[in-house]
Amino acid sequence: MTSDISIRREDDVVVVTPAGEMDAVTSPALAEAIDGVLLPDTPTGVVVDLSKVGFCDSRCIGVLVAAYRQARDLGAGLMVAEPQRQVLRLFVIAGIDQVIPIAGTVGAAVEDLRD
Structure with a gap:
């Protein structure tokens, strides 16, 4: 499966939007994208917009947890926004x-990270 990842900046917060399925094949690209926005110029925060992700496996979860810890260690915040129902269910379980x-929403995440 394939995944496309777009990145946009909303002032001091970066929004990373993967699309498609996030699995063992595509999750490394998400890790690379998040790493690329955290270093060398760490933003105030990173929002991972999952509104276009229909599937997320354990590798994707591992990438997100590692990215959250990396952001925290760099003094930045990281939030997930708009996960689809099945992805949110997996996160809760x-x-x-x-x-x-x-x-x-992405907007709510951006505002939370700015505060």
């Missing part, structure tokens, strides 16, 4: 919603 903040 796996307890990821207790680790990574999840916002209902």
Whole structure:
């Protein structure tokens, strides 16, 4: 499967939007994209917009948890926004919603990270 990843900046917050399925094949590209926006010029925060992701496996979860920790260690925030129902269900079952903040909209995540 393939995944496309777009990146846009909203002032001091970067929004990373993958599309498609995030699995063992495509998750490394997400990790690389997030790493690329965190270094060398760390933003205030990163929003991972999952509105276009229909499938997320354990590799994707691992990438998001590692990115959250990396952002935190660099003094930045990281939030997930707009996960589709099945992805959100997986996050809740796996307890990821207790680790990574999840916002209902990208706009809400951007505002939370700016505060």
